[in-house]
Amino acid sequence: MSKKESGNKLNGRDLINIGIYTAIYFVIAMALAMTGLIPIFLILLSSMIGIVGGIPFMLFLTKVKKPGMILIMSTIMGILMFVTGMTWMPIPFSVVTGLIAELVYRGGNYKSMRSAILTAGIFPLWSCGNYLPLFLQREQYFADRTSYGQEYVDSVMNLTPVWMFFVLLAATFVCGIIGGLLGKALLKKHFERAGIA
């Protein structure tokens, strides 16, 4: 940009970048969510989003120079989850995880690669918000899903005791970091060469 960036306020270009990368991220997440019909994949979903989503997210982080961008992306993901039928719980959850991710990346002054990878680990935690109804409103969740077939309900039920939520958080975090490293490698291999990172 030839013009001097005006302070820390987000301008149109930043907002458009958020839109573009959120769109890519959302499409990838939805493609993965289609596999969630198989019970075991439902549980692995957030981890898979961490790994695969890490690629566009790392590229997104190279565009993030001002506070607020990660938070906005996370909030929009939460709203989209609500629209796609995951109840209201993902919205506050994704705001909180987005805020944490934002603060971590801010700690690295929006350029340190190490905090970028850590951020890539924290950011996909928003997808765990989708599981909240599964744990907090257990009865209702399964009552709604009896029509999926008893076998589906049973296998999901067996896979998800309450402590599982924390395991999921941890697994998503680890997978997010793997995704971040993967994204970093691809950034080097492809995007820097193409001149877009």
Next chain:
Amino acid sequence: MSEETWTPSKKKSLLDPRTKLLLIFVEAVLVLATTGGERLFWFRIVFAVLPFLLLLSAKRYKICIIGLAVLCTIFLLEYTVFPYAHGLSASMLVLVITIINRFLPAYLTGVYVIRTTKVSEFKAAMEKLHMPDVLTIPMCVMFRFFPTIREENEAIRAAMKMRGIRFGGGKVGKMLEYRIVPMITCAAKIGEELSAAALTRGLGKYKKRTNICHIGFGWADIVIFLLVAATVLYWILGVFA
């Protein structure tokens, strides 16, 4: 704002963008998340039929016919094949039937809204709802961007198929890299152009933008509002009864 302003196109869509948002909202809560359970069954049917009518009103016959065909297939499966299925195949069948029954109305509503709402109209509606710019601009860009991603994805899929990189092509591991990376590259490039275009439309300034789109509520909006109000009222009565 009392005088009639020039509208860019004569063909105004039936519903106000705000009503469309409300519809998406209701479809998400009522049909997708099946709030309210059995009590709201008939309302759910109404809201499942609604997207078809809306698509007809917007003259999107093709998607409407495809939707109907899918629905008919599902009903046929449910009433002819399902009673004879056992064990695993039965539960798989139930899964497919439920998922499609549940997702189809919401999906069709989504298609209707995206196809009939211009980005400017969406922006105008959001401004009237006093949503902050930092949320609406990225969302506008997203709506504008989904069709692009789809197009690019198709092209990349075709190109990679030639190299044998597809499901069942023996190179599944490579799919991740060779499908996602080109897509992101394309998207980033297109995004650069898109930001340049948007900046010329004044999205880069903090000043309040003017909008040429004239949005307002009509009779169809009122019908939808009454329908939604009736649903909510009936639901609340059910909760306290």
